[in-house]
Structure formats: C-alpha cells, structure tokens
Amino acid sequence: MIAAAFVSEEGKLLGWCANSVISADNLCFIAETCRSVLSANRAEQRPADMGVVAFGNRTLVFREGGHGLFMAYLDSPTNDAVLRWLFDQVGPILEAEGVKL
Amino acid sequence: MLHTALIITSQREYAQALRHELLRLGDPPARIDVELDALRATQLATQQYELILLDAMLESIDGLQLLLLIKPQAPRCKFVIVSDTTDEATRALAYQNGADLFLERPTTAEAFRSALEALEALFNPPPVTGPTLSADADTVVAIADIVQMFCLSGDSVLLAVRSQYQSGDIFIYRGEVYHAQYPGKSGEAAFRDMLGWNGGLLRTRAIKLTHTPPRTIETPYRLLLETAPGSPEVTAESAPIDGELVVVEAATPSDTATLAVMKEAPPRDDAAPVYFPDPRRRTGGETPLPRVNSHWMVNLSGDLLEGSQVSEPDRCAFITSFIFRKMADVAVALEVDYFNHMTLYGPHLQQVLVADNMGVRHAVFDTAWTTEEMRTEYVKWCCEQSF
Numbered sequence: 355m356i357a358a359a360f361v362s363e364e365g366k367l368l369g370w371c372a373n374s375v376i377s378a379d380n381l382c383f384i385a386e387t388c389r390s391v392l393s394a395n396r397a398e399q400r401p402a403d404m405g406v407v408a409f410g411n412r413t414l415v416f417r418e419g420g421h422g423l424f425m426a427y428l429d430s431p432t433n434d435a436v437l438r439w440l441f442d443q444v445g446p447i448l449e450a451e452g453v454k455l
Numbered sequence: 456m457l458h459t460a461l462i463i464t465s466q467r468e469y470a471q472a473l474r475h476e477l478l479r480l481g482d483p484p485a486r487i488d489v490e491l492d493a494l495r496a497t498q499l500a501t502q503q504y505e506l507i508l509l510d511a512m513l514e515s516i517d518g519l520q521l522l523l524l525i526k527p528q529a530p531r532c533k534f535v536i537v538s539d540t541t542d543e544a545t546r547a548l549a550y551q552n553g554a555d556l557f558l559e560r561p562t563t564a565e566a567f568r569s570a571l572e573a574l575e576a577l578f579n580p581p582p583v584t585g586p587t588l589s590a591d592a593d594t595v596v597a598i599a600d601i602v603q604m605f606c607l608s609g610d611s612v613l614l615a616v617r618s619q620y621q622s623g624d625i626f627i628y629r630g631e632v633y634h635a636q637y638p639g640k641s642g643e644a645a646f647r648d649m650l651g652w653n654g655g656l657l658r659t660r661a662i663k664l665t666h667t668p669p670r671t672i673e674t675p676y677r678l679l680l681e682t683a684p685g686s687p688e689v690t691a692e693s694a695p696i697d698g699e700l701v702v703v704e705a706a707t708p709s710d711t712a713t714l715a716v717m718k719e720a721p722p723r724d725d726a727a728p729v730y731f732p733d734p735r736r737r738t739g740g741e742t743p744l745p746r747v748n749s750h751w752m753v754n755l756s757g758d759l760l761e762g763s764q765v766s767e768p769d770r771c772a773f774i775t776s777f778i779f780r781k782m783a784d785v786a787v788a789l790e791v792d793y794f795n796h797m798t799l800y801g802p803h804l805q806q807v808l809v810a811d812n813m814g815v816r817h818a819v820f821d822t823a824w825t826t827e828e829m830r831t832e833y834v835k836w837c838c839e840q841s842f
Binding site: 376384390392398401403406409414 | 517770774777778781782784785786788789790791792793794795796797798799800801802803804805806819827
C-alpha cells in the first residue's frame with residue numbers, strides 16, 4: 355500500500371498515511387475528485403459506491419459510505435478477491451472509529 | 456478598455472484585492488462585481504460583462520463545469536480561469552471548456568502585477584511581430600495558408616478565425632498547431648472543421664501568444680493541412696507576397712451545398728443495426744464481447760464514435776468524458792500516466808471504462824449476473840480493438 359486516507363463528507367481529511375511523495379493536500383484533492391465521479395454517476399441514474407482505477411501496475415481504490423470516503427492507493431493490480439480481503443481488513447478498523455463503509 | 460467585469464470566487468480576501476486592482480484598469484473606473492456564491496452566479500445576466508474571472512475550484516461547484524454552463528450565455532465575454540494549481544490537465548481542461556486565459560492565483564504584489572498585465576493584453580493584444588503579418592487587420596485570407604505561414608516561421612500565435620456564421624480559435628505554438636476550438640468542439644476535429652468553413656476563406660486576426668496553450672492536437676501541421684477535408688491544397692503560389700496578405704482562391708473550392716447533401720445519410724428501409732460500425736467488419740482480436748447492457752466509445756474530445764444500446768448518446772459521451780477528465784486530474788496528482796481501466800461498482804450496475812491515448816470505451820453491466828471474468832474479458836476485448 356502506498357497511501358490510504360479517509361475523508362469526511364465535508365471534505366476533511368480525518369486520517370491518512372502515505373509515503374513522502376503524496377501529500378495530504380493531494381489525497382484530499384483525489385478524494386474530492388473520486389467523490390465527484392460517484393456523484394456524477396448518481397446523477398446519471400447509475401449509482402456506484404466503489405471505484406477501482408488501474409494506473410499501470412498501481413491501483414486506486416475508493417469507496418464511499420455514509421460518513422465519508424475511504425481511499426487506498428496500492429502498488430499492485432487487484433481483483434475481486436484482493437478487494438474483499440482489503441475491506442475485510444479495513445472495515446473493522448474503521449468501524450472501531452464509528453465509521454461504516 | 457475594460458468597462459465591466461465579474462469575479463466569481465469563494466475567497467473573499469482575494470476577490471477584494473483583485474477588484475481593487477481591476478478598478479485601475481478602466482478609465483473611467485470599470486464596474487467590477489464580485490459573486491462569492493457560484494450557484495447565484497449562474498442566475499446573473501453574464502452577457503453584461505466583458506470579463507469574467509472564475510476560480511477553477513469553487514466551494515459548491517467545479518469552476519470548469521460552471522464555465523461550460525455560462526460561456527454560451529455570454530459569447531462576447533472573455534473568460535479567465537484562476538487556479539491555485541497550475542497542472543497541465545487543469546490548464547488543458549480550462550482551454551477546452553472555452554477559457555480565454557488561464558492564470559495561477561496571484562498571491563503577491565508582483566504576481567498581481569503580472570496577472571493584470573496578462574488581463575490587459577487580453578483586451579489590448581500586442582501586435583504580432585511575425586515576418587509578414589500585420590495583426591490589426593481583420594483580413595479575409597486562405598486560412599490554410601496563414602496556418603502554414605505561422606508554422607513555417609516557428610511563431611506562437613492565437614489565430615482568431617471568423618466566418619459569416621461562426622468563430623473559433625487556432626493556437627499555434629512554436630510552429631505547430633497545438634489546439635483549436637470553437638463553441639461545441641475542440642481539438643483536431645475543430646481544426647478540420649474550421650479549415651472547411653466558407654471554403655477556407657476566412658477573416659482572421661493573429662494575437663501573439665503569451666502562454667503555452669493546451670495541446671490537444673498531436674498531428675504535425677503539414678499532415679493536418681494535407682489531409683484536411685475541404686481545405687485548399689497549400690501551394691507555393693498561395694504564399695503571401697511582399698509581406699502583404701492576399702486573398703487566395705481555393706484551388707478546389709468546396710461546394711457547401713453539395714457537402715450538405717452528401718453528409719446526409721440515405722434513408723434506410725431495414726432496421727437500424729444494433730452496432731455501429733458493423734462489428735463483423737472489425738479486424739479485432741479473438742476475444743468475444745461479453746454480455747453487456749450497453750457500451751460505447753468516445754474520443755479524447757468527448758465525441759461519441761460508436762456504441763451499442765446507447766439510449767442517450769450525448770449523456771453517455773458526457774459522463775465518459777467527465778470521468779476520463781477527472782481521472783486525468785487524479786493521474787496528475789499521483790504523478791502517473793492516465794488510467795488503463797476503471798471499474799465502478801454499484802448495487803444494480805457495474806461500469807468498466809478502458810482508456811488508451813486515443814479514446815475511452817465504456818460498458819455497463821448488470822451487477823446481478825456480472826462476474827469478474829466478464830469484466831476482465833471486456834477489458835481484453837477493448838485492448839484488442841483498435842482505437
């Protein structure tokens with residue numbers, strides 16, 4: 355994992371970790387951009403709550419819940435099994451903080 | 456001379472500072488309005504302004520999307536996008552959406568001074584110092600010749616092009632055609648269209664470029680001019696003589712009436728095909744297209760090139776183009792190349808987008824019966840098709 359972040363509905367970065375290349379501001383910007391994509395799809399009657407974007411061998415995963423948007427930037431390709439595993443790990447951690455995706 | 460301007464921003468202090476500076480530009484002082492609420496700005500009569508300065512990112516709306524919304528209402532107004540970031544994707548998108556100028560938000564006195572100079576140049580463009588062209592003349596010329604002349608001289612100019620009914624811009628940077636736009640279209644398609652306007656004989660005005668324009672056209676100018684439909688063949692005889700611009704008759708003047716008839720498809724007496732173009736004529740790979748609800752493809756200018764079961768083509772093209780542009784912004788932020796493919800998971804539908812450097816394919820699947828293999832197969836199918 356290269357970076358992970360959770361951004362509240364108001365666009366506030368509530369928690370994050372990243373290598374030195376990606377700044378907190380950038381993570382916020384990316385989260386807002388991902389949110390706008392999900393929002394645009396809702397407007398087109400094709401609601402989606404999760405997106406997976408492959409940039410070469412790296413993957414950006416984002417998932418929107420009632421409390422905000424979780425985002426992870428991985429240094430590997432993914433498949434459905436990897437995504438399930440990821441959210442099996444992340445889900446309890448977020449739930450412990452009162453956040454349900 | 457500036458008479459009326461509108462600043463649309465979410466930043467009050469910046470708005471006040473900029474307003475103060477802009478007031479100096481007009482003589483008598485210009486009327487400078489400030490709107491801090493972007494949604495309210497959409498209600499204003501924007502056509503009353505000569506200049507609108509618009510933040511790229513506003514609190515309640517994307518400024519670049521707002522630009523798309525209000526630009527058609529005020530075609531004579533100059534639009535300036537002010538951004539906190541100067542990444543190329545935002546700059547390109549700003550120009551693609553119709554901005555006349557892209558500025559980094561000034562924060563120092565010196566930056567304000569530079570910004571004001573750029574704004575002044577927008578209203579009082581300096582004369583072109585090209586080898587043969589007098590810029591102040593709004594002269595009827597063979598547009599292909601003018602493009603060739605500036606490209607040959609390695610100049611950087613904005614060619615404002617005007618026919619009887621339409622107007623547009625061609626950006627030439629260091630001897631290459633970088634970008635072209637007119638309301639509703641941009642990129643290479645816009646350039647080719649403009650070369651065909653009025654048989655290629657158009658009024659043009661050249662403005663010296665003071666900034667690097669976005670690059671939406673990669674094709675070398677020679678190839679563009681050689682292959683432009685309806686444009687005259689560029690010959691040595693059509694070059695300017697003794698530094699004067701001359702009206703050159705097109706070698707093969709296009710008959711617009713004939714073109715109009717030829718462009719219209721003949722009436723069909725059979726049912727329309729599900730696909731266009733016919734997939735049986737494809738020379739793609741061996742992977743079959745998996746079962747999808749609908750799928751389509753757009754080029755990088757956002758034009759729908761082909762599709763299947765596409766109920767609202769314009770909306771489909773828009774959303775694909777929108778997602779692609781947004782992900783281009785993300786790619787810039789992550790310092791990686793554009794995305795290869797993307798999957799959006801929804802309760803009822805899943806979507807897969809596959810991009811290369813020529814366009815984006817977009818498919819919609821039913822979540823209920825879609826498997827990972829089907830999505831993978833679609834990505835593979837896309838890769839085997841030639842964009």
